[in-house]
Amino acid sequence: MSFPKDFVWGAATASYQIEGAAFKDGKGPGIWDVFCKKPGAVWMDHSGDVACDHYHRYAEDVGIMKNIGLNGYRMEVSWPRIMPEGCGAVNAKGIDFYDRLFDELLKAGITPWVTLYHWNLPQALQERGGWQNPDSPKWFGDFTAIVVDKFSDRVVHWMTVNEPQVIINHGLVTGCHAPGFKISFAEALQAGHNLLLAHGRSVSAIRSGAKAVPQIGYAPVGWSRRSASDDPRDVDAARHATFEIDPTSLWNSAWWMDPVFLGRYPDQGLEAYGAAAPKFTDEDMKIISQELDFCGVNIYTAMAVKAGADGRPELVPNTVGYRMNTYDWPITPDVLYWAGKFFYERYKKPLVITENGTCIAECVSKDGSVHDPQRTEFIADHLIAVKRAIDEGIPYRGYFYWSLLDNFEWHWGYKHRFGMVHVDFETGERIIKDSGKFYGEVIRSGGGNL
Numbered sequence: 001m002s003f004p005k006d007f008v009w010g011a012a013t014a015s016y017q018i019e020g021a022a023f024k025d026g027k028g029p030g031i032w033d034v035f036c037k038k039p040g041a042v043w044m045d046h047s048g049d050v051a052c053d054h055y056h057r058y059a060e061d062v063g064i065m066k067n068i069g070l071n072g073y074r075m076e077v078s079w080p081r082i083m084p085e086g087c088g089a090v091n092a093k094g095i096d097f098y099d100r101l102f103d104e105l106l107k108a109g110i111t112p113w114v115t116l117y118h119w120n121l122p123q124a125l126q127e128r129g130g131w132q133n134p135d136s137p138k139w140f141g142d143f144t145a146i147v148v149d150k151f152s153d154r155v156v157h158w159m160t161v162n163e164p165q166v167i168i169n170h171g172l173v174t175g176c177h178a179p180g181f182k183i184s185f186a187e188a189l190q191a192g193h194n195l196l197l198a199h200g201r202s203v204s205a206i207r208s209g210a211k212a213v214p215q216i217g218y219a220p221v222g223w224s225r226r227s228a229s230d231d232p233r234d235v236d237a238a239r240h241a242t243f244e245i246d247p248t249s250l251w252n253s254a255w256w257m258d259p260v261f262l263g264r265y266p267d268q269g270l271e272a273y274g275a276a277a278p279k280f281t282d283e284d285m286k287i288i289s290q291e292l293d294f295c296g297v298n299i300y301t302a303m304a305v306k307a308g309a310d311g312r313p314e315l316v317p318n319t320v321g322y323r324m325n326t327y328d329w330p331i332t333p334d335v336l337y338w339a340g341k342f343f344y345e346r347y348k349k350p351l352v353i354t355e356n357g358t359c360i361a362e363c364v365s366k367d368g369s370v371h372d373p374q375r376t377e378f379i380a381d382h383l384i385a386v387k388r389a390i391d392e393g394i395p396y397r398g399y400f401y402w403s404l405l406d407n408f409e410w411h412w413g414y415k416h417r418f419g420m421v422h423v424d425f426e427t428g429e430r431i432i433k434d435s436g437k438f439y440g441e442v443i444r445s446g447g448g449n450l
């Protein structure tokens with residue numbers, strides 16, 4: 001098996017999940033700094049105060065990436081580290097940190113892929129209403145302009161917003177993520193509209209400010225369904241189910257991707273949400289739908305679907321004992337084939353898997369290694385599905401394993417380990433897991449060892 005020569009072999013992280021140094025060198029508080037201090041909000045009251053201490057260990061971490069053989073690294077520039085108040089003053093020490101990090105990455109031959117928002121909202125902006133404030137798109141556009149001005153001499157690849165579905169659902173509807181609100185669907189969808197506008201303002205700021213021709217994408221959850229078989233009726237049912245909107249849920253793809261790639265909210269979604277749908281103008285839709293260079297998708301798992309007797313999609317339950325990770329997410333490698341196919345058919349953009357990975361309960365063995373065969377299998381099986389898609393003409397350009405390091409897994413604290421590199425959170429020691437070594441072999445052989 002051989003992947004295209006220019007395929008991007010990466011791993012991904014986010015600032016709050018790895019950096020630590022939460023209150024250092026002029027960084028302002030972010031919403032997660034505040035949320036983590038609420039007793040019981042996060043498992044075992046963990047926080048990202050120290051996390052992987054990547055802020056201090058970044059050079060070692062880049063060395064590990066180089067050792068594995070990555071040619072791409074997806075990371076977030078922390079908004080509260082760059083602009084402690086969210087707007088206005090810029091923190092020179094924050095700029096210095098990313099200057100050093102980008103230089104180190106480029107020296108190691110690793111291309112940085114920068115996410116502008118992976119949930120690290122400055123607390124000062126949350127106090128002004130956060131994404132519920134109609135000024136929030138402008139705040140994000142202004143932050144983007146600063147980042148682009150400082151770093152676009154070295155950064156070409158940009159992603160605006162990571163997983164709007166999670167930001168709105170977990171942050172504002174169920175409240176299990178920062179800022180921990182429980183607002184109505186109508187309010188949440190209006191905040192979601194602001195978030196989509198923020199994406200658009202960010203795209204404008206990148207296009208107008210970038211010093212080199214940028215490659216711009218977006219990184220929503222690639223929420224999808226798999227077809228239970230290759231029978232065209234099942235495939236149609238899975239395609240339909242992938243883009244259908246359930247009125248009782250904000251978890252879907254079409255609501256969050258159609259405006260960006262097609263310039264409109266899906267009719268079926270407008271009907272489903274009815275009076276809860278946001279207020280918007282034609283001008284808004286133009287801002288939201290500016291041309292992108294790639295469609296990033298974070299894909300972990302999906303249910304299988306077949307055509308029922310009436311042709312309508314019918315969920316196919318997983319068999320008893322089906323493989324699962326420690327989150328209880330079923331391991332469904334062919335999701336990368338089916339989702340890639342459905343997203344490419346609908347949005348017609350080159351695809352990048354901006355996240356895919358698994359958490360398992362491994363440990364450091366007596367021989368000093370971390371043996372994680374389940375993760376090795378996971379990576380192999382998912383990449384084989386990517387290759388099937390590529391062979392059928394689906395333009396997958398890259399794969400970013402989530403995550404480079406074990407890290408702060410949001411409201412689950414440090415309970416779930418997703419890394420291909422083990423982190424001892426007491427000492428900070430890193431160990432490349434067997435899966436990380438295997439991924440390195442995949443990279444060196446261009447997929448030949450799969």
Ligand code: IFM
Binds near residue numbers: 014163355402409410
């Ligand atoms: O850790 C998260 C990441 O921040 C966003 N996507 C899913 C990952 C695993 O839950």
